[in-house]
Amino acid sequence: MLSAFSAGAALGATGGEPAAVAQVDIAPCLAATAADDMDKANAACAAVIDNEKTAKADLVKALVARGALLARHDQIDRAIADDSRALQLDPTLADVFNARGELWLKKGDKPKAVQDFGAALKIDPNHEKAKANHKAMARELERIGAQMAVAGKPSFNCVRASRAVEKAICRDRELADLDREIFGSNARAVREARNPAEAKALQREQDEFIARRNAGYGRPGYDLKKAMQERLQRINGVDGY
Template sequence: MCGSSFSAQALSPAKISLRAFFLGAAVSFALACPASAGTDCVMGSKVAPAELIPACSPIIDQTSNATADRTAALLVRADANARISGGLTQALRDIDRAIALDGKNAKAWRLRGDLLREAGGDLNRAAADLGKAIELDPADAEAYALRGVVYTNQRRLDRALADYDQAIKLKPDYAQAWSDRGATYYLGGDNDKAIKNFDEALRLDPERARTYSNRGAAWKKLGQYDKSVADNSEAIRLDPKQPEYFDNRGLAYAAMGEYDKAIADYDQAIRREQRANFLTNRGDSYQFKGELGAALSDYDAALKLDPNFAKTYNNRAVLYKKMSERAKALADYETALRLDPANDNAASGRRVMIAEIAKFGTEPPRALNAPSGNGPSFACATARREVEKVICADPQLGVLDRQIAETYERVLKAASKRAAGDLRKTQRDFLSLRNASFGRPGYDLKKVMQERLQKLSEMES
């Protein structure tokens, strides 16, 4: 009889989903098409699905053939249909027929359960089908692993982990199950266990690009940004076509304050596929760099792709605050909260914005990436320090300086008496350290100013 084999593949956490695909194990079918056709009805055949499907159809349609042979041919044809764009519906029909012919065929139940999930169908029904496959064949490690995928999609993480445990117990060298269990631990917030599982998956199969990227996401959560960059770089080397690997590495670079490198990676991700989260992430890095026009353009483009992406509204609201567009900032915070009522940042930002509007009203918008005056926050004509002269000579540094000063004043006005004293001290310390450190080897003035602006902006959020 023909058999079929699947494996669950964990996608990167930026998508927070798991998928499965046919491994295509080469298992021969008992009956072949007539020799004149030149194609056998074989599971895992390298023949194109368009040729394989007609090779199986005569076996299925000939009712005098043995039930086992017709069932096996239906599974092979379902496999072929599942590999054709838009063919999942026909694949499911074939599996339904196979189960009707032989209700004790464990592989058919496993295949249907997985394809129901793949088709975006009823996950409860998918779990039930995989449970039936396990009941018929309790030694089927892949059925346990696939049910773990379904449970993970349902966020039933304890059940998913129990199924992965059983799959690995039955098949200790099951690299995909180790990887998927790692992704499930990641979703549950246990990054140490996630990394241990990813390590084992990569020991068993060191060519797993997605596992490298997933491990990189776990390293980022643990603050190990250099390791995150290294893992995502390896994922890119193994599979440079996947946009999320570039996005994940960009997030690690951004966490390190390496915004130019982050933007270069987001560019690569967006070049491969336009996604709202890629554009939003790039917009964030532009915002932290002080390039407000580029940031706004990315946020607007992201919302055209996904008008219900709460994160983009929240982050654009922060940008509008920097531009003194209080009414627009408030509107974006309110939209972010409507879409995601649990968004604490949006709730806090909305409260601050309501208070600011009540206290200061609204101000006319100023030009993007342009200071309110003709230069930085201080008078360039009387600048004596070398660092101040450099800031005056560089328009981008001048914008950063004024943004720091304006954001500091807004935060100071909104702060309590005690907090205001602490804030004044940190601002004096920042300026003193900037003045003393400028010109030393390795000192990056722009990066230091960007980090100060980011810190103050976080206080506003």
């Protein structure tokens, strides 16, 4: 018996029939992630993912499954790490690009989210989730870009500013933003007025504020920033409406 065993082992080691290699069982990992069982999944998936003998296709499946489970449990960074590793192994996974994009969005990284949604659409132009996500994020980035374009700029042209108070507003980004918000909020209030008389009264109140601001700036005790903040709050109401 011993000699027969030794002969068989030697055959495998010297170029005869190759010795059988035990296949890594991915089923427990997939079952645990599908059941949303974090405890079992941690052990079962690690046994697959950390095993250098795991086949590439099975490794990708385990990473994607564990990544989805981690995402459901708000372990965002770990989920991104699993999705990223899966995409390194197989960069054709549109679903995983979209999933990672949604994770980037949860982290507040909008540029990376848009990049992943775009990558998903390059792979699958008809990917419905990626299309919806990409469209929504493109609009959001356009809105942010528009806000950045006017950030630090008041409602009036600083080149034509002649009053001391206007020049002070132009020199201070915070005051400039306040001025633009006051102008926009007042325009909204006038536009949404219930009747022409109310709209006229609202605009008159704004004109009176500007007149007081112009006259008060530079006088002892006058706080321009405070006056502007109070005006914005008055227009929008205590709750911001």
